[in-house]
Amino acid sequence: MALWCISHCVFGQTIIEGKVTDAETGDPIPFASVYFQGTTIGVPTDFDGFYRIKGEAKSDTLVVSYIGYETKTKAYQKGVTQTINFQLNPEATALSDFVVTAGKVENPAFDILRQVMDHKPMNDKRRLAAYEFDSYNKIEIDVDNISDKLRQKKFMRKIAAVLDSIEVIAGEDGKPILPLFISESLSRYYYRSDPRLSKEEVLKTKITGVGIEDGSLISQVIGSSFQQYNFYQNRMNIVEKEFASPIADGWRILYDYVLEDSVTIGGEFCYLLDFKPKNDQELAFVGKMWITKRDFAIKQIDATVQRTANLNFIEKIKIQQELDRVENGAWLPVKTRVLVDVAEITNKSAGFLAKFYTSNQNLRVTEPRDTRFFDRAIELSEQSREYDESFWEQNRHDKLTPTEINVISMIDTLKNIPIVKTWTTLAKTFARGYVEVGAFDLGPWPFLLGNNNIEGWRVRVGGRTNEHFSRRWQFNGYMAYGFDDEKYKYGLGATWIADRNNWTTFNVNYRKDIDQFGIQPDALTDIDGGTAFLALTQLGNLVRPFRYESYQLGAFRQFSRAFSAGILLTNKSFQPEFDFRYRTNLEKPDSPLGTDFSTSEVTLRLKYARDESFIINDNSRISLGTLRWPMFMASVTRGFKGVAGGDFDYTRINLGVQQRLKLGFWGVSNYQINAGHTFEDLPYTLLNAHIGNEQIVYTTIAFNTMQFYEFVSQSYASLRYQHQFGGFILNRVPLVRKLKWRLVGTGNILFGGVSQSTLDVQALTDENGNSLPQFDVLENGRPFAEVGVGVENIFKFFRVDYIRRLTYLENPGVEKSAIKFSFNLSL
Template sequence: MHLCRLINATTKNSKLKLFTNLIFLFFFLLCASGLAQTVIEGKVTDADSGDPIPFASVYFLGTTKGVATDFDGFYKIIGDAETDTLVVSYIGYETKKKVYEKGISQTINYQLAPESTSLGDFVVTAGKVENPAWDIIRSVVDNKPQNDKRRLAAYEYDSYNKIEIDLDNISDRLRKRKIMQKITAVLDSIETIAGEDGKPILPLFISESLSKYYYRSDPRLSKEHVQRTKITGIGIEDGSLISQVIGSTFQQYNFYQNRMNIVEREFASPISDGWRLIYDYELTDSVYIGEEFCYLIDFKPKNDQELAFIGKMWIAKDGFALKQIDATVQRTANLNFIEKIKLQQELERLEGGAWLPTKTRVLVDVAEITNKSAGFLAKFYTSNQNLKVAEPRDVSFFERAIEIDEDARMENDAFWEANRHDKLTPTEMNVINMIDTLKNIPVVKTWTAIAKTFARGYVEVNQLDLGPWPFLIGNNDVEGWRVRVGGRTNENFSLNWQFNGYLAYGFDDEQYKYGLGAKWIADRKDWTVFDVSYRKDIDQYGIQPDALTNIESGQAFLALTQLGDLVRPFRYESYQFGAFRQLSRAFSASLRLNHKEFQPEFAFRYRTDLNRTDSPLAQDYATSEVTLNLKYARDEAFIISDNNRISLGTTRWPIFSASFTRGFKGLTGGDFDYTRVNFGVSQKLKLGFWGNTTYQLNAGHTFEDLPYTLLNAHIGNEQIVYTNIAFNTMSFYEFVSQSYASLRYEHNFEGFILNRIPLLRKLKWRLVGTSNVLFGGVSQSTLAVQALTDEGGNALPQFDVLESGRPFAEVGIGVENIFKFFRVDYIRRLTYLEKPGVDNSAIKLSFRLGL
C-alpha cells in the first residue's frame, strides 16, 4: 500500500518535472528564435562618385517587403523572407542583388553603377481620363506662394557645408605619362578610396565650413557669417579667398523658383509655372515619410536636350509641398563637358507653412575633354540646422553679403569632430590623407605652381608676384620688339599695403618705359582704398572703351590691339591719385586726380587758343582733371582675393553708373578747361525658357570745345575676333562724338530654337542675336577749332561725325558652341554704307570655354 502510494507520488513528481522542463524548453526556443532574428543594415553609394544614394529601394527578392535608404544612403531591414537574396534598385542605376544569411545581424553595403538615365515612356490613357499626376502638380503650383521660403519675412539657420573635388576616369594612357608615373604609389592606393565596386579617383580638394545664414524678404537681402573653415587641397596655401566661396551662400537651390542656377546655367524646375510645356509626369506611389503622407511622382523633360531634370519627387499631401526630390540632368542636355548633374534635397516645414531645405547634395560630373585627359567630380553637401522664422534684421546688418571671422581657419580635429553636423565617412578621411600625401610630392608641387601662374598671370616668389607674364614680350610698329618685367607685393608682404612696378624697353625706339604704384587698403570690411601711381609709356587713341562700359569680356580683344600697327599712338607721362569707398552694400564712390602729358606720335595739331580759329598750332599737350565715379548696384556681391576685390555681379537688378570729370587749365600744367559727364546702365536678364538678354546703355557729353583726341572716340573693330565692347563693323577711330548715346544688346537663345530642329539638335549649337546702335554728334564750334593742316599746310588726319538723328547701326546673328568652343557671328552694317572702303558686313570669330 505504502509502496503503491510512493510509486504514485513519484510518478506525479516526474510528470510535474517533465511538464516544467517542457515549459522551460518552450521559452528557451522562443527566446532563441528572437535572438536569431535577421537584421541587415548598410549603406548604398554611387560606384563612380562614392556619394550616398538616398531614396533607393531595398527589398527581399520576390516580395514587397523592404525599406528606402535615408538621405545619407543608410538602410536597416529587420526580418527575412523565403528567399535569401536582398535587392537594391533605383532609377538611373543598375539593380544589384546580394545573398544574406538568415538569423544573424549583418552589414551589407552596395555600390551601384550608373546606367543611362531613363524613366521610360510615360503612358497616359487616351480619352477623357486625365493624367492623375497633373492634378497634384497643379495643386503644388497653386500652393507655391504659401510653401516657398521666400514668403517669410525673415529666417535664419546654422549651416554646415562640405565640398570635394576629385579627378576621375583616369585612363591607362594618362597613367603612363611621366608626371603620373611619379605618383604611381599614390595611384595604386586609390583603390582604398574606390571600394570593392567603385571606380578609382584622385582627390584634389576637400573643404568644410560652419556658418550662420540670414535672410530678409523686403528688401530681399541675405548674409552669411562664416565662423569656421577647414580646407585641404593641392595648391591651396591660403584659404582667405576659398573660405568665402565654400559656404551656404553659393549652395542655395530653390525648386519653387521657375528656373534654378547651377554652374552658371538656368534649369527649369519640375514645379515651375510652365510645367506642362517642359515636363511629363507619372504618379507611381504614395508613401509615408516620417509623419508626412506623400505622393511619389516621376518626371522627365519632353525634350531630352532641354535644360531640365529627370527624377522623382515626393509631394506632401498636406499643403502640396515638396518634401523630397532627386533630380538629375541628363547627358543629352545642351551642356558641354557634363556627364551628369544630380541634385538631391530634403525639406522641412517651418511655422507659418513655408518649407526650408535641411539637407542638399549636388554632384557635378565633368567629362574628359580628350581621350588622354581625365574627368572631374565636384561634390557639394549642405546640412542646415536650427531653422527658425525670425524678426527681420535691420538693412544695415546685410551690408556685407559674406562676412568671415579673422580666425575662421580652424584645423583642430577635435573641434570638427564635435561640431560638424555629420561625421566624415571613412572614404572622406582617406581623401584627406591622400591629399596631404600628394601635395608633398615634388612633381605635384611643380605642376601646381605652373597652373597657379597661368591662372593668376603672376609667378609667386615669397612676398612678390612677378608678372604679369602675358606682357613679357610684345611687338608693334613703334617700339618693334618690346620686353617688360614687373611685379607687385602680395598678401604675404602685407594685407594693407601693396606696391607695384614695371620696366619695359623697345628695341626700335630704344626707349625705356616704366611705372611705379602703391595701394593702401585702409578698411577691408567697407573696402576703403587709396592709391598713387606714376607711368611713362606708350598707348593709342581710339581703342580705349567708352566710359562706364564693362570691359571684362573684351580683354582678349584689347590685348590684340596692342600688337602690330598702333592706331594714332602717343607717348605719355601720368601722375594719378585715387580713393575708393564702398559706402553701403549697393552704393560706392571713387575720386581720382590725374595729370597726363601727351606726346602724339602721329600727325596731329591743335589750336593753342580754342576761342580763335587763327591761334598758333601745337602738338604736345597736357590735361589735369578730377573725376568722381558713382555706382549703384542693389544686389551686387563681392569676394576678396588677397589684396583685390572681385565682383560677382548682380542677380536681379541693373547696375547704374555715373562719372563727372572736370579738367583744369593751368592747374599743374593743364592746357584745357572742360567738363564731361557719362552715365551707364547695364543688366543681364534671365528669361528662363527663352534664354537670357544682356544690355548696356551709355550716354555722355563734353560741354566745351576741345581737340578731337579728348572727345569720345567710339571703339571700332578691325580684328577678326568678335567682342561685345566694340561696334564690330566700325573701323578704328571712324567716329568721334562730343555727345553720344549708345545701346549694345545681345540675346542668347541657348537651345530654344536650334534644339527643336531635328537635323541640328544633335550638334548642340546655340543661336545668338546682337544689335548695336549709336547716336552722336559734334558741335559746329568744336569742329571749327580743329586744325585741318599743319604749319606747312599739309593735311592732317581727321575724324568722322555722326549726323544728327542718323545713328550708326548694326545687327548680327551668331552660332555659338561649335565644337563646344567656337562662336561665329555674321554682322550686318545698316547705316553709313556710302562711305568709301566700308564693308557692309563682317564675319567674326571668338573662342569660349564654357558649359
C-alpha cells in the same frame, strides 16, 4: 516548446543594415528601395544612404533598386543581424525608365501637381519675412575615369602609384578616384525678403587641397551662399545656366510625370512622382520627388541633369534635397547634396567630380534685420581657419566617412610629390597671370613680349606685392624697353587698403609709356569681355599712337552694399606720334598750332548696384555681379586749365546702365545703355572716340563693323544688346541639335554729334598746309547701326558672328559686313 518559440523570435529575426553608394563617385544614394526579393517587405535609404530592414522572407536575397542605377542583389544570412553595403552602377538609359501614353483617363499625377501649384506660395521659403540657420558645408573635388594611357604618362607614374596604394577610396566595387580638394565650413546664414537680401558669416573653415596654400579666397565661396537650391523657383541657376524646375509654372509643357507610389517619410504621408523632360536636350531634370499629402510640399527630391542636355563637358548634375516645415508653414532645406560630374575631354584624359554637401540646423523664422546688416553678402571671420580636428569632431553636423578620411590622407601625400607641385604652380600662374614668389607676384606674363610699329620688339618685366607682404599695402611696378625706339617705359604704384569691410582704398600711380587714341574704354565700359581684343590692338600698327606721362591719385569707398564712389585726380601729358595739331588758344581760330598737350582733371565716379556682391581675393576685390537688378553708373570729369600745366578747361559727364536678364526658357539677354556729353570745345583727341574693331576677334566693347577712330562725338547715346538663345531654337532643328550649337543675336546703335563751334576749332592742316588726319561725325538723327547673328558652342570652344552694317555704308573703306571669331568657353 514555448522556450523554443521565444528563442526563435528573439534570436532568429533577420536584421540587415548597411549603406548604398554610387560605385563611380562613392557618394551615398538616398531614397533607394531596399527589399527582400519576392516580398513587399522593404525600406528606403535615408538621405545619407543608410538603411535598416528586418523581417522574414522565403528567399535569401536582398535587392536594391533606384531610378538611374542598375538593380543589384546580394545574398544574406537568415536569422542573424548583419551589415551589407551596396554600390550601384549608374545606368546609361535613365531617361527611358518610364513612358507616358495618352488616353482618355487623366494622368493621376496631374491632380497632385495642380495642388502643388496652388500651394507653392505658402510652401516657398521666399515668402517668409526673414529666417536664419546654422550651416555646415563640405566640398570635395576629385579626378575620376583616369584612362590607362594617362596613367602611363611619365608625369603620372608617381601619382598612379599613390592611387594604386589607396584604391579603397571608391569602395569595394567602385572605381579609384584621385582627390584634389576637400573643405569644411561652419557659417551662419541670414535672409530677409523685402528687400530681398542675404548674408553669410563664415565662422570656421578647414581646407585641404593640392596646390592650396592660402585659403582666404576659397573660404568665401565654400559656404552656404553658393549652395542655395530652391525648386519652388521656376528656374534654378546652376553652373551659370538656368534649369527648369519640375514644379515650374509651365510644368505640363516641360515635363512628363508618373505617380509611382505613396510612402510615409518622417511622419509625413507622401506621394512619389517620377518626372522627366519632354525634350531631353532641355536644361531640365529627370528624377523623383516626394510630395506631402497635407501641404503638397516637396519633402524630398532627387533631380538629375544628364549628358543629353545642351551642356558642355558635363556628364551629370545631381541634386538631392530633404526639406522640413518651419513655423508659418514654409519649407526649408535641411540637407542638400549636389554632384557635378565633368566628362573627359578626350579618351586620353580624365574627368572630374565636384561634390557638395550642406546641412542646415537651428532653422528659425525671425524679424527682418536692418538692411545695413546685409551690406557685406559674405563676411569671413578673421580667425576662420581652424585645423584642430577635435574642434570639427565636436561641431560638424555629420561625421566624416572612412572614404573622406582616406581622401584627406591621399591629398596630404599628393601635395608632397615634386611633379604635382610643379604642375600646380604652372596652373596657378596661368590662371592668375602672375608667378608667385613668396610675398611678390611677378608678371603679368601675357605682357612679357610684344611687337608694334613704334617700339618694334618690346619686352616688359614687372610685379606686385601680395597679402603675404601686407594686407594693408600693395606696391606694383614695371619696366619695358622698345628695341626700335630705344626708349624705356615704366610705372610705379601703391595702394593702401584702409578698410576691408567697407572696401576703402587710396592709391597713387605714375606711368610713362605709349598708348593709342580711340582704343581706351571709357569710365563706364566693362573691359572684361574685351581683354583679347585690347591685347591684339597693342600689336602690329598702332592707331594714332602717343607717348604719355601721367600722375594719378585715387580714392574709393563702398558706402553700402548698393552704393560706391571713387575720385581720381589725374595729370597727364600727351606727345602724339602721328600728324596732329591743335589750336593753342581755342577761342582764336588763327592762334598758333601745337602738338603736345597736357590735361589736369578730377573725376568722380558713382555706382548703384542694388544686389551686387563681392569676394576678396588677396588684396583685390572681385565682383560677382548682380542677380536681378540693373547696375547704374555715372562719372563727372572736370578739367582745369593752368593747374599743374593743364591746357584746357572742360566738363564731361557719362551715364550708363547695364543688366543681365535671365529669361528662363527663352535664354539670356545683356544690354548696356550709355550716354555722354562734353560741354566745351576741345581738340578731337579729348572728345568721345567710339571704339571700332578692325580685328578678326569679336568683342562686346566695340562696334564690330566700325573702323578704328571712324567716329568721334561730343554728345552721344548708345545701346548694345545681345541675346543668347542657348538651345532654344537650334535644339529643335533635327540635323543641328546633335551639334549642340547655340544661337546668338546682337544689335548695336549709336547716336552722336559734334557742335559746329567744336568743329571750327579743329586744325585741318599743319603749319605747311599739309592735310592732317581727321574724323567723321554722326549726323543728327542718323545713327550708326549694326546687327548680327552668331553661333556659339562650335566644337564647344568657338563662336562665329556675322555682323551687318546698316548705316554710313558710303564712308570710304568700310565693309558692309564682317565675320568675327572668338574663343568662348562655357558650359
